Amino acid sequence: MDIDLKVKNLSAYFGQKKILDSISLEIPSRSIVAIIGPSGCGKSTFLRTINRMNDRFDDFHSTGSIIFKGRDTMEYPVEELRKEIGMVFQKPNPFPKSIYENVVFGLKIQGIRDKKILDEKANQSLMAASLYEEVKDRLSTNAYKLSGGQQQRLCIARALAVSPKILLLDEPTSAIDPIATKQIENVLKNIKKDITIVIVTHNINQAARIADYVAFFYMGRLIEFGKSEKVLNSPAEKLTEEYLTGTYG
Amino acid sequence: MKSTIDRLISVSGLTSIAIIAAITFFLFYNWIPLFDTVDPIGFFFGTLWYPTAIPPLYGILPLLDATIWISVLAILITIPSAFVIAVFITYIVPKKMRYILKTFLEIFSSIPSVILGLIGLSIVAPYFQNVLNMDTGQNILNAAIMLSLITIPMPASMMEDFISAFSPDQKEGSQALGANEFETLTKVVIPGLKGPFASITMLSLGRIFGETMIVLMVAGNAAIFPSNIFQPARVLSSTIAAEMGETPVGTPHFYALFGIGAILFVITFLINIAGETIRFRYERQMMK
Amino acid sequence: MLKQRMLKQRIAFLILSIISIGILISMGSIFAIIFVNGFSVLNWNFLTSITSFDFKGMPHGGIGPAIVGTFMVTGLGLAFAVPVGVISGIFLSEYKNRGKLFNFLRMMVANLAGVPSVVHGLFGLAVFVVLFRFGFSILSSALTLSILALPIIIMTTENAMRDVPNELREGAFALGSKRWQSALMVVFPVSLPKVLTGIILASARIAGETAPILFTGATLYLAHFPTALNQQFMALPYTIYGLMTTSINIEASTNFAYGIAFVLIALITLMNITVMIFRSIKRKMEV
Ligand SMILES: Nc1ncnc2c1ncn2[C@@H]1O[C@H](COP(=O)(O)OP(=O)(O)OP(=O)(O)O)[C@@H](O)[C@H]1O
Numbered sequence: 001m002d003i004d005l006k007v008k009n010l011s012a013y014f015g016q017k018k019i020l021d022s023i024s025l026e027i028p029s030r031s032i033v034a035i036i037g038p039s040g041c042g043k044s045t046f047l048r049t050i051n052r053m054n055d056r057f058d059d060f061h062s063t064g065s066i067i068f069k070g071r072d073t074m075e076y077p078v079e080e081l082r083k084e085i086g087m088v089f090q091k092p093n094p095f096p097k098s099i100y101e102n103v104v105f106g107l108k109i110q111g112i113r114d115k116k117i118l119d120e121k122a123n124q125s126l127m128a129a130s131l132y133e134e135v136k137d138r139l140s141t142n143a144y145k146l147s148g149g150q151q152q153r154l155c156i157a158r159a160l161a162v163s164p165k166i167l168l169l170d171e172p173t174s175a176i177d178p179i180a181t182k183q184i185e186n187v188l189k190n191i192k193k194d195i196t197i198v199i200v201t202h203n204i205n206q207a208a209r210i211a212d213y214v215a216f217f218y219m220g221r222l223i224e225f226g227k228s229e230k231v232l233n234s235p236a237e238k239l240t241e242e243y244l245t246g247t248y249g
Numbered sequence: 250m251k252s253t254i255d256r257l258i259s260v261s262g263l264t265s266i267a268i269i270a271a272i273t274f275f276l277f278y279n280w281i282p283l284f285d286t287v288d289p290i291g292f293f294f295g296t297l298w299y300p301t302a303i304p305p306l307y308g309i310l311p312l313l314d315a316t317i318w319i320s321v322l323a324i325l326i327t328i329p330s331a332f333v334i335a336v337f338i339t340y341i342v343p344k345k346m347r348y349i350l351k352t353f354l355e356i357f358s359s360i361p362s363v364i365l366g367l368i369g370l371s372i373v374a375p376y377f378q379n380v381l382n383m384d385t386g387q388n389i390l391n392a393a394i395m396l397s398l399i400t401i402p403m404p405a406s407m408m409e410d411f412i413s414a415f416s417p418d419q420k421e422g423s424q425a426l427g428a429n430e431f432e433t434l435t436k437v438v439i440p441g442l443k444g445p446f447a448s449i450t451m452l453s454l455g456r457i458f459g460e461t462m463i464v465l466m467v468a469g470n471a472a473i474f475p476s477n478i479f480q481p482a483r484v485l486s487s488t489i490a491a492e493m494g495e496t497p498v499g500t501p502h503f504y505a506l507f508g509i510g511a512i513l514f515v516i517t518f519l520i521n522i523a524g525e526t527i528r529f530r531y532e533r534q535m536m537k
Numbered sequence: 538m539l540k541q542r543m544l545k546q547r548i549a550f551l552i553l554s555i556i557s558i559g560i561l562i563s564m565g566s567i568f569a570i571i572f573v574n575g576f577s578v579l580n581w582n583f584l585t586s587i588t589s590f591d592f593k594g595m596p597h598g599g600i601g602p603a604i605v606g607t608f609m610v611t612g613l614g615l616a617f618a619v620p621v622g623v624i625s626g627i628f629l630s631e632y633k634n635r636g637k638l639f640n641f642l643r644m645m646v647a648n649l650a651g652v653p654s655v656v657h658g659l660f661g662l663a664v665f666v667v668l669f670r671f672g673f674s675i676l677s678s679a680l681t682l683s684i685l686a687l688p689i690i691i692m693t694t695e696n697a698m699r700d701v702p703n704e705l706r707e708g709a710f711a712l713g714s715k716r717w718q719s720a721l722m723v724v725f726p727v728s729l730p731k732v733l734t735g736i737i738l739a740s741a742r743i744a745g746e747t748a749p750i751l752f753t754g755a756t757l758y759l760a761h762f763p764t765a766l767n768q769q770f771m772a773l774p775y776t777i778y779g780l781m782t783t784s785i786n787i788e789a790s791t792n793f794a795y796g797i798a799f800v801l802i803a804l805i806t807l808m809n810i811t812v813m814i815f816r817s818i819k820r821k822m823e824v
């Protein structure tokens with residue numbers, strides 16, 4: 001089994017406050033890894049440390065290492081890293097541009113101008129995100145005209161367009177209705193043949209439906225990590241069990 | 250990793266510092282040669298400004314004195330008026346009128362000062378002279394009134410923002426204790442907003458101090474020490490405007506006018522910094 | 538007791554209202570005076586033809602060259618100020634948006650906005666007229682005015698960009714954007730309407746300025762329309778000043794000056810109203 005991302009002893013801090021505490025974890029290629037855990041336990045922080053999104057904050061720093069393709073993520077130019085590790089956010093955040101411009105944005109900023117390549121990539125990505133049929137006739141309309149679920153799939157398409165190896169999703173369906181959620185889950189199941197997916201979710205059923213592996217976080221620590229049937233059905237740790245049975249969180 | 254464009258943006262971002270530095274440099278650079286021929290004491294403490302007399306006299310004291318007279322009078326009119334209008338808009342007029350009045354104030358404040366000069370010269374001055382029987386209508390009072398009119402909108406609007414935003418829970422708290430609106434205003438709102446009001450006063454003073462055209466046109470332009478507000482006067486800024494046009498480059502007179510400019514610049518700079526610092530301190534206090 | 542206190546409030550508010558209404562009315566009457574006096578002077582000839590003075594100092598003809606001159610210095614001033622101002626605003630919002638240098642820079646921008654306009658005039662004289670040898674010219678005046686417009690544009694751009702939600706920046710960064718790509722390709726287009734508002738306000742401001750052009754290029758009398766940037770020029774605000782302070786025939790000059798004041802205020806109010814409309818459209822869109 002290939003490993004895409006090797007997290008070793010990762011601790012992260014905002015100022016003096018330790019948010020992540022010695023996380024070690026290996027993320028297998030072409031699988032869906034769900035991260036679950038109570039609110040505030042550091043799931044988003046973990047995700048945003050992987051693609052170095054937290055670098056923007058002056059008071060953030062981390063220790064330990066995250067190895068991607070044999071190199072520590074800190075050694076990459078940050079733009080390079082983010083091209084390889086895409087991200088989708090909780091709230092759909094399309095740019096106030098046309099649907100087409102949204103999808104090709106990541107390519108354009110790499111300097112790709114060839115209309116044929118752009119068109120082809122745009123179509124592929126929209127298809128992969130199961131959005132193509134719905135928007136193919138109105139690629140030039142503003143992305144804000146789309147429904148929330150469509151916007152989120154557009155954001156997925158936008159991330160896929162730059163052909164990342166890993167896609168990080170932070171509660172991508174929490175702001176979206178059940179039908180749209182179903183569509184997005186299907187999209188993720190379809191694309192995992194090409195791409196590794198790490199998804200944060202509050203919804204344990206969602207984790208059960210789509211994840212191959214589940215990681216349970218609690219107060220900044222990784223409590224349990226393993227095959228999803230195993231973790232969700234017969235957890236080894238008491239904390240995990242309490243969380244799953246709804247004692248808290 | 251920084252790209253070329255990032256670097257370009259960073260450099261352009263520093264333009265305002267560069268310009269401030271350049272302004273400072275060129276004002277002083279064109280002032281210092283004055284002291285080759287003129288005694289600094291005579292410049293700073295001389296009581297006569299006769300730049301074209303023989304020998305010329307470059308004492309700025311009367312100009313400074315007149316500037317203080319006009320600025321103080323104008324700020325004494327401006328700030329209370331601005332406060333009254335701010336209270337009027339917040340507490341008295343219906344909500345719908347608020348936006349209209351603030352828009353009106355904004356439009357009014359965009360009137361070029363030369364037009365206020367025109368009004369002061371063609372309407373207020375004759376009125377002062379013919380109806381109120383003053384010796385001359387072009388005097389300190391006229392200039393201060395016209396200065397105040399053009400300045401009032403900015404502090405009024407800013408005060409209004411503060412008063413209406415001033416934590417409503419504090420207002421409610423005091424109203425729950427049985428205070429009516431007016432008592433809340435005098436006992437809670439005003440004491441609570443001392444910081445912002447001080448800062449707004451400084452900003453207004455900075456504007457009044459440096460304003461040129463109005464004073465040039467309506468203050469009467471006599472470089473004397475005024476003894477009351479019905480006398481004409483000539484201030485620092487308007488002296489530059491009135492005389493620079495006819496002054497050859499590189500003469501002592503030219504340098505002296507740059508000296509006045511430098512003094513004007515430094516004083517407004519200090520006034521503005523004081524205003525900003527007070528505001529900054531207040532904001533930090535609020536955060537706590 | 539309670540009644541007494543309410544009475545006190547009534548009286549206080551009554552006095553406040555009377556004073557406020559008095560001030561607001563005097564402000565309104567300034568518009569009225571200019572409208573009434575200026576409108577009677579206005580006609581096509583006044584707007585388009587060249588000014589001339591007879592031997593008694595009576596102004597004749599129109600203010601065509603002054604209108605063109607004002608448009609030229611304002612337009613050229615903006616052409617200089619907008620790129621630099623917008624980029625500086627972007628820098629303050631997207632690059633150095635906190636910390637010591639940021640606080641210092643912001644303070645400098647605020648101070649630049651507070652520099653007396655006559656000091657700008659001196660600076661323009663020393664640098665553009667004398668040092669750069671642009672002479673008394675449209676170019677020198679436009680450059681001087683551009684420095685006046687700069688802080689206004691910087692501040693509005695910075696605020697406009699700050700109002701853009703962070704999610705959009707993160708979206709761009711997550712795709713591998715460099716800072717300038719997120720700033721220029723995503724954030725700036727969103728803030729553009731507000732930036733434009735700032736630019737219009739800045740032009741309204743510099744169009745009415747007199748002191749900065751007094752000794753950098755404006756002249757009271759020009760027998761023709763300006764044709765090149767190295768020429769001296771007539772400008773609306775300066776002509777008002779000149780007419781009111783140098784003319785022998787006060788009454789005729791005053792009338793003429795009111796005509797100019799009318800045109801100048803109409804121009805500036807028009808720009809202001811454009812801004813108001815911009816804002817109210819935006820507000821409606823946000824609701
Ligand atoms: N920018 C920041 N500055 C300071 N502290 C932060 C920052 N972002 C997050 N934190 C803190 O880090 C901790 C973990 O936050 P994080 O957002 O990672 O939790 P989470 O597991 O994603 O929670 P949720 O399920 O509510 O999204 C919280 O205590 C939070 O207050």
Ligand SMILES: [Mg+2]
Nearest residue numbers: 043044045170
């Ligand atoms: Mg989270």
